[in-house]
Amino acid sequence: MPVIFINGEAVDTGEHPTVLQAALANGFYVPHFCWHPELSVVGNCRVCLVEQEGRGVNIACNMPVVDGMRIETDSETVRAQRKAMLQFILLNHPVDCGICDKAGECTLQDYHYAYNGEPALSREPKLKGTKFYPLSSRILLDNERCILCSRCVRFTREVSKSNVLGIEYRGDSALVRPAEDRTLDDDPYSDNVIDICPVGALLSRSFLHQARVWYLEPTPSVCPRCARGCTVQLWHRKPEWQLKTLDPSHNTRILRVTPLENPRVNGPWICNRGRDLGEVLERPRAEQALQKGAGVTMMEAIEATRALIAESTRRIALVSSWASNEELRAFQNALGDRFTSFVKPDQLPEEGEVVEDELLIRADKNPNTRAAQDLFGSEAPEIREDADLILVWGEGVDFAQLPRGAKIVFLGSWLLPEVGHADVFIPLSIQTERRGHYTNFEGVVSAFEPCQPRPEGVIDAETLFPLLAAPGGARGRA
Amino acid sequence: MKHLIPEFERLKTRLPPGHDATLLLPCLRRIQEDQGYIADGDIEGLVEYLGVPRIQIEEVLSFYGMLRRAPIGRWHLQVCHNVSCSMRGAERLLDHLSGRLGIQPGETTPDRRFTLSTVECLGACGTAPVVMVNEAYHENLDPAGLDALLERLD
Amino acid sequence: MTGRKVLTGFEITADSHTLAGYRARGGYEALAKALKTMQPRDVTQEIVDSGIQGRGGAAFPAGRKWQGIDPHDGQPHYLIANADEGEPGTFKDRWVLEHDPHALLESMLLGSYALGVRHAFVYIRGEYDRPWRRLDAAVEEAYAEGLFGENILGSGFSCDLFVFRGAGAYVCGEASSLLGSIEGTRAWPRNRPPRMTVRGLYQAPTVVNNVETIASMAWIIRNGAQAFREIGTEKSPGTRLISISGHIRYPGVYEVELGYSWTKFLHEDCGGLLCNKPLKAVIPGGISSQVMTGMDAKVLTPGEVEGMTLDHEVLRAAGSSLGSGGMIVIAEGTCMVRLLQIMLRFYRHESCGQCTPCREGTGWMHRIIDRIVAGEGRPEDIGTLYHIARFNDGTTICGLGDAAGYAATAMLDNFRDEFDYYIEHGHSKFGGNLECQ
Ligand SMILES: Cc1cc2nc3c(=O)[nH]c(=O)nc-3n(C[C@H](O)[C@H](O)[C@H](O)COP(=O)(O)O)c2cc1C
Ligand code: SF4
Ligand code: SF4
Ligand code: SF4
Ligand code: FES
Numbered sequence A: 001m002p003v004i005f006i007n008g009e010a011v012d013t014g015e016h017p018t019v020l021q022a023a024l025a026n027g028f029y030v031p032h033f034c035w036h037p038e039l040s041v042v043g044n045c046r047v048c049l050v051e052q053e054g055r056g057v058n059i060a061c062n063m064p065v066v067d068g069m070r071i072e073t074d075s076e077t078v079r080a081q082r083k084a085m086l087q088f089i090l091l092n093h094p095v096d097c098g099i100c101d102k103a104g105e106c107t108l109q110d111y112h113y114a115y116n117g118e119p120a121l122s123r124e125p126k127l128k129g130t131k132f133y134p135l136s137s138r139i140l141l142d143n144e145r146c147i148l149c150s151r152c153v154r155f156t157r158e159v160s161k162s163n164v165l166g167i168e169y170r171g172d173s174a175l176v177r178p179a180e181d182r183t184l185d186d187d188p189y190s191d192n193v194i195d196i197c198p199v200g201a202l203l204s205r206s207f208l209h210q211a212r213v214w215y216l217e218p219t220p221s222v223c224p225r226c227a228r229g230c231t232v233q234l235w236h237r238k239p240e241w242q243l244k245t246l247d248p249s250h251n252t253r254i255l256r257v258t259p260l261e262n263p264r265v266n267g268p269w270i271c272n273r274g275r276d277l278g279e280v281l282e283r284p285r286a287e288q289a290l291q292k293g294a295g296v297t298m299m300e301a302i303e304a305t306r307a308l309i310a311e312s313t314r315r316i317a318l319v320s321s322w323a324s325n326e327e328l329r330a331f332q333n334a335l336g337d338r339f340t341s342f343v344k345p346d347q348l349p350e351e352g353e354v355v356e357d358e359l360l361i362r363a364d365k366n367p368n369t370r371a372a373q374d375l376f377g378s379e380a381p382e383i384r385e386d387a388d389l390i391l392v393w394g395e396g397v398d399f400a401q402l403p404r405g406a407k408i409v410f411l412g413s414w415l416l417p418e419v420g421h422a423d424v425f426i427p428l429s430i431q432t433e434r435r436g437h438y439t440n441f442e443g444v445v446s447a448f449e450p451c452q453p454r455p456e457g458v459i460d461a462e463t464l465f466p467l468l469a470a471p472g473g474a475r476g477r478a
Numbered sequence B: 001m002k003h004l005i006p007e008f009e010r011l012k013t014r015l016p017p018g019h020d021a022t023l024l025l026p027c028l029r030r031i032q033e034d035q036g037y038i039a040d041g042d043i044e045g046l047v048e049y050l051g052v053p054r055i056q057i058e059e060v061l062s063f064y065g066m067l068r069r070a071p072i073g074r075w076h077l078q079v080c081h082n083v084s085c086s087m088r089g090a091e092r093l094l095d096h097l098s099g100r101l102g103i104q105p106g107e108t109t110p111d112r113r114f115t116l117s118t119v120e121c122l123g124a125c126g127t128a129p130v131v132m133v134n135e136a137y138h139e140n141l142d143p144a145g146l147d148a149l150l151e152r153l154d
Numbered sequence C: 001m002t003g004r005k006v007l008t009g010f011e012i013t014a015d016s017h018t019l020a021g022y023r024a025r026g027g028y029e030a031l032a033k034a035l036k037t038m039q040p041r042d043v044t045q046e047i048v049d050s051g052i053q054g055r056g057g058a059a060f061p062a063g064r065k066w067q068g069i070d071p072h073d074g075q076p077h078y079l080i081a082n083a084d085e086g087e088p089g090t091f092k093d094r095w096v097l098e099h100d101p102h103a104l105l106e107s108m109l110l111g112s113y114a115l116g117v118r119h120a121f122v123y124i125r126g127e128y129d130r131p132w133r134r135l136d137a138a139v140e141e142a143y144a145e146g147l148f149g150e151n152i153l154g155s156g157f158s159c160d161l162f163v164f165r166g167a168g169a170y171v172c173g174e175a176s177s178l179l180g181s182i183e184g185t186r187a188w189p190r191n192r193p194p195r196m197t198v199r200g201l202y203q204a205p206t207v208v209n210n211v212e213t214i215a216s217m218a219w220i221i222r223n224g225a226q227a228f229r230e231i232g233t234e235k236s237p238g239t240r241l242i243s244i245s246g247h248i249r250y251p252g253v254y255e256v257e258l259g260y261s262w263t264k265f266l267h268e269d270c271g272g273l274l275c276n277k278p279l280k281a282v283i284p285g286g287i288s289s290q291v292m293t294g295m296d297a298k299v300l301t302p303g304e305v306e307g308m309t310l311d312h313e314v315l316r317a318a319g320s321s322l323g324s325g326g327m328i329v330i331a332e333g334t335c336m337v338r339l340l341q342i343m344l345r346f347y348r349h350e351s352c353g354q355c356t357p358c359r360e361g362t363g364w365m366h367r368i369i370d371r372i373v374a375g376e377g378r379p380e381d382i383g384t385l386y387h388i389a390r391f392n393d394g395t396t397i398c399g400l401g402d403a404a405g406y407a408a409t410a411m412l413d414n415f416r417d418e419f420d421y422y423i424e425h426g427h428s429k430f431g432g433n434l435e436c437q
């Protein structure tokens, strides 16, 4: 392994091909805008300049490591040049941080404070650019803030391969544009460009001016919308910054979803459906246990279910492929031997959705089919006509297709029509209200954490199953 | 654009195989030569013929000064205003043209006869000042020579 | 006379540019000789021995560049003649294309043979119409006679040539930008490493040489490296095509033996300055080379200028270069502020916009000088211009950014009083004059 010297210290460069990567991996921070570990090297921003003894200054992101080379990342020349690069970048940048969603996590802000910190040298008026150029129904582009690092362009070329974005014209007229007959709506991964944009030039319409990011914090989670199970961060307000005057749901809402980098599953990306978790998680909740459509207490519902189990002999369970590993095991342990169990999909592809591709998106639109099938087999549900009790766990089952004579116990989380059609309905918590794990289609297990309070009337499935199975009656145990 | 495809195919014979995108600029130039500008339909045609993404064609189109996407006047007068030409009277020439035609650089006369532009060094500095009229260079011009030239352009 | 000739030593007649005309003066003999008696490496060695330096601007030894390619490594290789010629003040390659296109073609064949090239290119600037017609006609003549295509002259060597026409972008003259242009992408210059001889056109090893550099090769192979070395100086062998323009009585293209006296060239061969004005400054090799003052040089002492010769070393020592051979002569009474304005407008217009310092810096400098010319200059503008120039130097992807800075620095260094005057009075010391009246 080549050894190089950075600021006088010997550094084993390992597998890192460039000085920038070797430096970053060894705790020497070298600023960079255009370089991104998943994208090709273009070396256009010029802030990663370092000095090589005997060879002067050059960009670190395109500098191959050569055994014995001596690099200075913070010499006087480097500092002066870096400062000058930031002055160039800010020349026509509007610095409208006050109304910029990126403020607080903007690389340009950080570098300005770390490496420049001086007022503008330029007295010229700033060149004007387009603000709020619509790239799609999801994304706006602010050409004034854009620093032309080309990360977004390379993303659509090299990663998502939608080829929507490009840089047109030249010189200080150069600007990012989509192909004329396309929008980023053609790219199911488009929102990643918002994350990789080092500045606030690419803006999410759904997050636009929703919150200053320093009032938010992320909770690690797993996207439940396909079998890839990308790890994500769910962003919501920090407890210490709760709003008191508005609807309290503002304090717990998921304001945005970003990828949680994970080399084994999704790398640094997620698809747009993963950004829209609100679509599924924030549907109206069922918070009331029901018996034949009439409200009952949780205990009454559990009691009724226990009675139905006791009365029946040919019991079938349709197991949720959205349940966590822990819940699946709890079911197996508590009730596995009382039911003939089949795994069924909770979610099916929607119309117009990308069903499957080579990057992340999987045809199975459920997060935990793999773990469920490991426990309950992968045969398609086969429901005998003479079944007398059917436990439906999770959504996706059309009750009209179930045998007429069977009683139905439905465990679900959302206010669906089926709720009132079941003999017993028990409302369950969802993944943002408890911790747990999913196993993705490749067998990688990822954890999710709670970030929202569990509503009053719902129960965790993990708690429920032992109660349903307990001898001597639920009431006695509770 | 379709009628030019046999011509494009002939160009391929002198190129290494497998690099069709190389034909992009030659095709764009040829289309413009043929009809004066590159239309939307031509871009679509090239996407299909060359198999390059549309955005790449748009990037290329906007990069080069000579390519255009809308028709201009019948005679394109391009006055070089770089160093050597300016030292030999290009600015006076430009003022003269602008006054005579009543248009500024970048504009076309209402009768669509003339479009006036400025360009950077045309590689004719020894015979400065130079005005490019469509493809042809007209060198060593002075206002009188220019007037005589304009007379010849219908 | 400006010394011995390599490229222009024939009389221009109605057909001297045709294949017949070229053959009549010994054309394509070098090719026949090379294909018959030389190995590819021998051809390269001959170029190395000739010591010829690149004529496109950087004066890099051509032989050394060629040695970067192993003709037998089994990969495709490419050779490209750079005829983009966009450097202001430069029109010498046009002379070759119009008057001696077959010298270029024969040399391209020799180079292709030496470098193991199956497909070669000439990249000619988009505005060149007559030069392109001449070149195109020559290519067709050569194809018709079997000088290109399969199995050339029965040697087993095959080579095709594609003449690629640009479309109006100065930056495409930068060799790696040119590759992008041929590949059908945005013509953005590329970072080195990798060198183009490692990864160039279509990711394959590639040599890009200036038209004049390549066109001299046929002469070198025909007459031998030794004969070439006898011309010019020890360190700068051969000749340079100098295209001279501006305030000079006989502008045009001259082939000048390297080491020739500059004063003699200007005042005798080119007839001296227009209007009999004294010399104010000379831009020796295209505006991207540093401007130099003439007789009252601040860069050079008057004594040095008197004896100064035209060769790479002397100009380099003087902090400038022969660059692209585009010499612009400026007479006393010319407004240097306005000249710099034109140059900076040019760089801003031509910057590809890829890298930060050049994209922003060229526009910034241009807006400052526009303001100065409009009479709204501020004393601190000078310092800002120096600052921008300094931080474009060595921080950019290609040489365009550096060159813009050099232009500004050289003008400010040498004509500072004019800038100060303009800023202080709000108007030019020389009435904004550019012409020689
Ligand atoms: C902005 C820019 C423009 C250039 N334009 C030209 C050009 O028009 N013709 C040319 O031969 N070289 C040009 N060059 C130099 C080329 O990059 C390259 O060095 C040259 O073609 C190599 O040929 P040579 O070694 O024979 O000189 C330019 C360089 C830069 C940075
Ligand atoms: S992109 Fe960064 S620096 Fe620019 S306005 Fe937004 S927060 Fe401020
Ligand atoms: S929009 Fe953002 S990512 Fe795209 S080029 Fe501009 S700064 Fe870079
Ligand atoms: S120096 Fe200028 S022309 Fe060259 S790559 Fe950078 S922006 Fe483009
Ligand atoms: S990170 Fe190296 S040039 Fe941008």
Ligand code: FES
Binding pocket: B080, B081, B082, B083, B084, B085, B086, B120, B121, B122, B123, B124, B125, B128, B129, B130, C088, C089, C090
């Ligand atoms: S300056 Fe006009 S042709 Fe060169």
